[in-house]
Amino acid sequence: MSKDILFEIGLEEVPARFIRAAMEQLKDRTVKWLEASRISHSGVSAYATPRRLTVLVKDAAEKQEDISEEVKGPSRKIALDASGEWSKAALGFARSQGVSPEQFTFKELAGVEYIYATKNSDGVNTSSLLSEGLSGIVSAMTFPKNMRWGAYDFKFVRPIRWLVALFGQEVIDLEITGVKAGNVSRGHRFLGTEAVISEPAEYVETMRSQHVLVDVKEREELILSQINKLAEEKGWTIAIKEDLLEEVLFLVETPTVLFGTFDAAFLNIPQDVLITSMREHQRYFPVFDAAGALLPFFVTVRNGNAESLDVIAKGNEKVLRARLSDAKFFYEEDQKLEISDALAKLENIVYHEELGSVGDKVRRIRAVADRLAVKLGLSEKAAAEASRTADICKFDLVTQMVNEFSELQGTMGEDYARKAGESEAVARGIFEHYQPRFAGDAVPASEVGLVVSLADKIDTIVGCFSIGIIPTGSQDPYALRRQAAGIVQMVLEHKLTVSLQEIFDAALEVHENLRTEKPFAPDLRINLYEFFGLRVKRLLSDNVRYDVVDAVIAAGFDDIVAVVGRSRALMDTVNNQADFKITVDSLTRVSNLAAKAAEGTAVVPSLLKEEAERKLYETWQAIHAPYQEALRARNAEEALRILSGLKDAVTGFFDSVMVMADDEQIRANRLALLAGIDADSKAFADFGKLVW
Amino acid sequence: MNFQQMILTLQQFWSAQNCILVQPYDTEKGAGTMNPMTFLRSLGPEPWKVAYVEPSRRPSDGRYGENPNRLYQHHQFQVIIKPSPDNIQELYLDSLKALGVDPLLHDIRFVEDNWENPSLGCAGLGWEVWLDGMEITQFTYFQQVGGIETSPVAVEITYGMERLASYIQEKENVFDLEWVGGMTYGDVFHQPEVEHSTYTFEVSDVKMLFTLFNTYEEEARRAMEQHLVFPAYDYVLKCSHTFNLLDARGAISVTERTGFITRVRNLARTVAATYLEEREKLGFPLLKKEGADLV
Numbered sequence: 012m013s014k015d016i017l018f019e020i021g022l023e024e025v026p027a028r029f030i031r032a033a034m035e036q037l038k039d040r041t042v043k044w045l046e047a048s049r050i051s052h053s054g055v056s057a058y059a060t061p062r063r064l065t066v067l068v069k070d071a072a073e074k075q076e077d078i079s080e081e082v083k084g085p086s087r088k089i090a091l092d093a094s095g096e097w098s099k100a101a102l103g104f105a106r107s108q109g110v111s112p113e114q115f116t117f118k119e120l121a122g123v124e125y126i127y128a129t130k131n132s133d134g135v136n137t138s139s140l141l142s143e144g145l146s147g148i149v150s151a152m153t154f155p156k157n158m159r160w161g162a163y164d165f166k167f168v169r170p171i172r173w174l175v176a177l178f179g180q181e182v183i184d185l186e187i188t189g190v191k192a193g194n195v196s197r198g199h200r201f202l203g204t205e206a207v208i209s210e211p212a213e214y215v216e217t218m219r220s221q222h223v224l225v226d227v228k229e230r231e232e233l234i235l236s237q238i239n240k241l242a243e244e245k246g247w248t249i250a251i252k253e254d255l256l257e258e259v260l261f262l263v264e265t266p267t268v269l270f271g272t273f274d275a276a277f278l279n280i281p282q283d284v285l286i287t288s289m290r291e292h293q294r295y296f297p298v299f300d301a302a303g304a305l306l307p308f309f310v311t312v313r314n315g316n317a318e319s320l321d322v323i324a325k326g327n328e329k330v331l332r333a334r335l336s337d338a339k340f341f342y343e344e345d346q347k348l349e350i351s352d353a354l355a356k357l358e359n360i361v362y363h364e365e366l367g368s369v370g371d372k373v374r375r376i377r378a379v380a381d382r383l384a385v386k387l388g389l390s391e392k393a394a395a396e397a398s399r400t401a402d403i404c405k406f407d408l409v410t411q412m413v414n415e416f417s418e419l420q421g422t423m424g425e426d427y428a429r430k431a432g433e434s435e436a437v438a439r440g441i442f443e444h445y446q447p448r449f450a451g452d453a454v455p456a457s458e459v460g461l462v463v464s465l466a467d468k469i470d471t472i473v474g475c476f477s478i479g480i481i482p483t484g485s486q487d488p489y490a491l492r493r494q495a496a497g498i499v500q501m502v503l504e505h506k507l508t509v510s511l512q513e514i515f516d517a518a519l520e521v522h523e524n525l526r527t528e529k530p531f532a533p534d535l536r537i538n539l540y541e542f543f544g545l546r547v548k549r550l551l552s553d554n555v556r557y558d559v560v561d562a563v564i565a566a567g568f569d570d571i572v573a574v575v576g577r578s579r580a581l582m583d584t585v586n587n588q589a590d591f592k593i594t595v596d597s598l599t600r601v602s603n604l605a606a607k608a609a610e611g612t613a614v615v616p617s618l619l620k621e622e623a624e625r626k627l628y629e630t631w632q633a634i635h636a637p638y639q640e641a642l643r644a645r646n647a648e649e650a651l652r653i654l655s656g657l658k659d660a661v662t663g664f665f666d667s668v669m670v671m672a673d674d675e676q677i678r679a680n681r682l683a684l685l686a687g688i689d690a691d692s693k694a695f696a697d698f699g700k701l702v703w
Numbered sequence: 704m705n706f707q708q709m710i711l712t713l714q715q716f717w718s719a720q721n722c723i724l725v726q727p728y729d730t731e732k733g734a735g736t737m738n739p740m741t742f743l744r745s746l747g748p749e750p751w752k753v754a755y756v757e758p759s760r761r762p763s764d765g766r767y768g769e770n771p772n773r774l775y776q777h778h779q780f781q782v783i784i785k786p787s788p789d790n791i792q793e794l795y796l797d798s799l800k801a802l803g804v805d806p807l808l809h810d811i812r813f814v815e816d817n818w819e820n821p822s823l824g825c826a827g828l829g830w831e832v833w834l835d836g837m838e839i840t841q842f843t844y845f846q847q848v849g850g851i852e853t854s855p856v857a858v859e860i861t862y863g864m865e866r867l868a869s870y871i872q873e874k875e876n877v878f879d880l881e882w883v884g885g886m887t888y889g890d891v892f893h894q895p896e897v898e899h900s901t902y903t904f905e906v907s908d909v910k911m912l913f914t915l916f917n918t919y920e921e922e923a924r925r926a927m928e929q930h931l932v933f934p935a936y937d938y939v940l941k942c943s944h945t946f947n948l949l950d951a952r953g954a955i956s957v958t959e960r961t962g963f964i965t966r967v968r969n970l971a972r973t974v975a976a977t978y979l980e981e982r983e984k985l986g987f988p989l990l991k992k993e994g995a996d997l998v
Contacts (some may be wrong), residue, residue, distance in 0.1 A: 023792055024830060026815035061813070156817070160826040160844050162786040162855035169828075170844075172789065189789070200796075201806040262812055293836055311836065319808040326809065326835025326870065333772050340770075359956045 013052070014179030017067035017211035018145055019196055021173035024061045027261035029154055029168055034059035034227070041066045042147045048144060049076040050137050058215070058225035060264045061314075062197070065225060067211055071178070075134025082108055087117060087124040101126060141183045145176055149187055163188040180210050199264050201224050201444075202316060222316070223264040231260050234312055237268035238296065241310065245270075249310050250297040255290055262294070265312035269325040270298070275307040277335045280342050281426050287416045288334050293327070341411035345423070350431055353406040360408065365478045367527065369405055374472065374625055375521050377401040380466035382517040389458055393436070397462045400440035403428065403461055407441070421445040447497045454501045461505060465514065468494040473518035476539055479532040495546045502571045503550075510569040515539050544568055548602050551575065555582045558702040566699035573645045580647035581696055592703055597661040598654075598692045599699045605689035606672055608682035619682040623660075623667045630660040631688050642694060650695060657688065704803055706868050707883040710756055713780050713862065716798045717754035722782060725755045730937050732945040734759050735781035735861055736820060739936055741979045742971075745848050745857035751990035756864070760944065762951035765900035768893045771876040775899040776892070778864040787844055787858035795832075795842065803871060810835050811879040818843045819824065822943060822967045824850035824975070826860070839867045842909055849975020850968075909954045916945045916963075923970050932978045939970045 018041070025033065045052055045068065053070040076155040090101035090102035097105075097112045105112045108128040110397045117125045129446065149167075157166035157233035165188050174191035176183035195205050196214075208214055215225055224230045234256070242249045259266075277285060282305045289295040295309035309331065313323055315675035340619045358370035366372065380401040407413050425442035429435070436459050443460025444467055446452055455461040455551025472491050474482070482491050497516065501507070515536060522531075533540075547568045551560045565579055568574040584591050619625045634653050641650035670685070672678045692698060704712070714724055728738045735757030736742060744751045757779045767776035784791065792813070796806060804811075810852075813830035818841060820826075827843035841861040845853045869882050878889030923938035946963050949955050955963060984989075989995075 024813035024815075028815070156828065158844055158846060158856075159854070160787050160856050160858075161789065170787075170789075181823070201811070262814065313810040313813055315807075315810060321837045322808055323810045326837060329870075329875070330836040332875075336771070 013070040014073060014181075015177075015211035016052075016071045016141065017208060017214050018066070018067075018148075018150065018183075019065040019173075019176040019177060019208075019214070020171060021063050021175070021177035021197055022171055022498060023169045025064075025169050025261075026156075027061065027258045029156075030059050030061065030064075030225070031033055031151070032258070033064055033154060033168060033184070036152060037064050037066055037148070040151060040485050041068065041313060042475070044144050044148055047136075048140055049078070049134060050140070051076065055213070059227055059261070060223055060225055060230075061261055062200070063223075063225065065214070066177075067214060071137060073137050075140070078130075078136050080130045080131050080132075082130060083120070083127040084108075084115070084128060087126065090115075090126045104128065108210045129700065138178050138181060140184070141176070141178055142185050145183065145185055145192075146187060146528060161188070175208055177208060177211050195560040196221070202265065211364045224266075227260065230263070230266060231256070234260065234263075234266045234268060235432060236260065237266070238310060241270060245298075245308075246301070247306065248301065248303070248309070249296050249488070249607060250286075251296060252290065255294060255296065259294055259312045263312055265315055265407070267313045267315060267317050267320070268310060269313055269320045269324055270308055270310045271328040271331070273307050273309065273328065273331050273335060277339060278305065278307060280335070280339055281422070283419060283422050284338050284342065284412065284416070285335065287419060288338050289331065291416065291418075292334055293331060295327075295331070312364070337415070338412070341415060341586065344429060345410040345412055346430060348410065348427075350403055350406050350428070352432075353409045354403065356409040357405060363478075366474045369408065371525070372474075373402065373405050375470045375474075375518075375525060376404065376463065376466045378521040378524070379470050380462050381516045382520070383462050383465055383514070385420070386513055386517070387458070387462065387507060389462065396434060396436040396440065396459045399433070400437045400459050400463045401446065401466060403433070404441050417634075447500055450493070450496070452496075454504045458505075461501060465498060466517070468498050469514050469518040470521070472498075473522055473535075473539065474514065476535055477522055477531045478529065478541070481538060481542070491542075492546065495543055496550070496671045499546050499550055499571055501554065503575060505655055506572050508572075509572065510541065511543055512569055547571060547574060547654075551578050555579070556585075559696075562696040562698060562700040565700060566693055566695055570645070573642070573647070576645050576647035577651075577695055580651045583648075584651055585701065591655070592660070594655045594658045595698045595701055597658055597665070598689075600665060601661060601685045601692065602689045602697075602699055604682060605686040608686035609679060612679055612683040612686070614683045616686060617681055618677055621668050621678065623663045624684065626655075627660040627664040627688075628684055630657060631691075635691060638691060639694075647695075654692060654695060661688070704871055705881040705883050706864065706888065708971070709802060709864065709868060709871070710780065712801050713798060714754065716801045717782050720794060722752040722754040722784070724744060724993070725753055727755060727836065730940045731760050732757070733761055733941050733943065733947060734820070735779040736859065737823065737940060737943065739780065739933060741781060741783045741857075741859065742823060742825075742848065743932070743936065745785055745845050745853060745859075745973070746851060746975055747979050747982050749982065749987050751783060751989070752858065753784045754780070757781050760899075760947070762899070762944075762947045764905050765896065765951070766876065766997055767900040768889075768896035771878075772869075774865065774877065774892075775896050775903065780862040780864055783857055785853075785857035786855035791858050791860075792842075797838070798824075800832075802867070804834065809820040816841065821906065822946075822964045823971045824968050829858075829936075833928040834867075834870060835871060837866060839863055839870065849978075850972040851975050851979065886941055891947045893988065903948060903951045907948055907952055909949065909952055912945050912949050912952075912954070916942055916949070919945060920966060920970065923974075927970075927973055927977060930977055930981060932974055935970075935977075939974055941965065942967050942970065 034057045038055055042055050044089040052068050056067045085100045090098055092098045101112060108130055110128045115128060117124050118127050152170040157168060159166055160170040171188055171190050174185060174187065174190050174192035175194060175196050176185050177194055182194050183192055188636055194208050196208055198204050198206055203221035203223060206217050208217050218225045238249050238251065251281045264653060269593040285305060286297045287307050290296050295311050298306045298308040298310060300306055311327055357373060358368050360369040362369045362372045377398060380397050384397050389397060407427060410423055412423045413420050421442045426437045428441055429438040436457060439457055440459040440463055443455035443457060444463040446455045446464060455464050471489065471494055475489050475491055480489060501594065544564065548560055548564055551695040559578055559582045563574055563577040614628065616628065619628055634656055641653060670681045718724055725740055732738065738757055740753050740755065758776055760776045761774060764773050766773045812833045814833055816829060816831040818827045818829060826847045827845045829843035831838040831844055832840040843859045845857045845859060847853060865877050865983050871875060872880055874880050878887060878893055879887040882888050882891050919938045919941040923935045923942065926935035926938065946967060
């Protein structure tokens, strides 16, 4: 026999960004509790709106499953005394298990006979477990931010105002923070009333009649279909950003899409400003024409029905008008600010107590950028543009617009710089120097933007590491991982010839020159290299097997483009070349013996006695130069192909040559030969790390 | 509904909920929360219900009376109830209805907004309430006041009166609001807005303000030594306002800023802790006030 369980936690409006996770958490906890309580069921559904988190369990058994459990006791020898009576130990075991000795059975385990007690426990009624079970689930819930309310010493995401807890038609006896569970839910705040849920299966429909769409998916589809219908009617493109849709979805119980308009004169303000203002401040969806130009309309979602939408649109238009007027004011005021005055203000903004003001940071960016421009061989003109870009890349931080919308940093800088007569390359460079801003973002397209972006990021990383700020675990307050990943991405996508150490050097020199008191944190360079190593490893692991990653990284990752090339070539060969294992085995064997070689011993050709070792030496000599050349040219496939050419000679060598010869000189010479080959092979990868 | 009627309506409404109606506090402050009727009374176990209008000064928001939305001084209508009642959201929505806002004809939403006042060591969780997209109220469950965990928890409702009025009266410019029969907001407040902005941004004597800050701080400390909580707190408020004037004048660098905020916060914390001690010495008298409406 089974009945459905319904549990609805009625709340004051939960922050939209927490709701989906809270709903899933409630579901998970319920499923786990049912399992732990041995209550069978045919599925759990979860629902959520701003004011409620709900689970519905279908066909929950009315009784727990019975269990029968065998418990092992003492051995027969101990359980029975000399006269064949139950010993004290056996009687004690019986007591502790709540069974009588007559119920013991004997069973053999590894040649010894033991007594066993069989414990049967009959499942109890589900209804007697639900009260404690559901209370426990609520108490165990966790949220990113909790609060207390009233006089209760209980923390939850928002105050609990009602509870519906039903097992079939029966109300589960349950009380949390003075709220007693019942069968009465609350409908939409304004359109609905209180409503009796006669049984769990009625929940979704009863709430619908109360103007609450509890099903998240249904609500989302309704919002989308209304937006699409509007777009079609008007011939608009309505940009639906996922995270905004998600937020809106959890701000409403009955969604009704409406649109409003704003004065087309505001379109003179940069499009990004208008979009950000609409999205961030008002949670509006911006509207575009077919060509992608912003139109003076916005789309919003009301929590309610279609009643008096004109009043609501008018109200929203008024708010947006005030917002956009502010934006316009900021935009106009900002343009009165001379870039030089803005730069002077940067001197007063603390970047970091130990790393000086933003003005100091800008000077470092400039110095690092100049060094990198030389390394990357920028033309004189481009280098000068990079210098200028570096000098002014942060000036927009003191503008009112960026103060209001920090996400517009760079965007405003580009716009204002262009208006102030800076060259196109410099204006664009200001925007680009923040790229890539997030995972998956584009890298700077221009070399000017690229150089300044590299300089800014490596300055931040080296600066933080130099004063001991190194990300650990989830602690990365300065987003150093993202910035390091950005550098790696830039080097790769632009196929830069600059090595990591050269990038470090540029920043380290600058920090050294500008630093007055504090010495660098110890192991600075090692820590930097390891930190970047992890970023490179992570990047490679997206497409390449872990052992291949380990193998190529062991050969160094200073040249990021090269290590990526080697990883791909090796992965490809491992996958597609059936006999590659033989090559790898022979190189590993070389490596193992090479470890015994004395350092710095050169091969003396005249000491090579046997044909196979002469053959190996000659083959190696023939490939050495072209192999190194292929590596230098970052042609990893070619390098690996050449290296694989050693296979037969190596195999032949091991087949007929006794490396550990009695003659010390000969032995040393053979080891030196292997060490030379090993050094070449390890310039590509440590093949011993490959797993077959 | 004119501005004056709005105030009267809210006073009437919350009076009927047994709130004590007090008058604006006579020391300059940036928000109704800083009124001792909120800041101090929301501490400790004693019940409390109060409502008042608070003229709030934000020197850096001054716009010489030229901006239709921003003001040197605006009005908050503040309600504090401790412990927070179970039906507080419903009460609040009823108060909007009393102001003539029919929720069925509008879009009213509670949008997450966690409130913090670092200079007073206060933090709370709650919402901003949106009326057709406009923020009209800040709704907060205090979790911490003066660095002390609240228990029981007080709920604070702060109506932004100008915002609400501009919506109710359908006015674009705050100075066009009707205060009372034929008198506009501008008639009453425009000149002070212009003059306070001029004073704040151009005239104030920075040197004197720095001296005042130090003097007020010192006096707050001296009063604290005598366990004179309320007088000490008045000087904390004066410090805070003086800091705001200096800040608006651009006289405080970013580096110094944190230092000043910390100084005010430390004072506020001491005052809060001492207030609790003093109430305890008195035996938390409001706990025993049987028969009083607020209990």
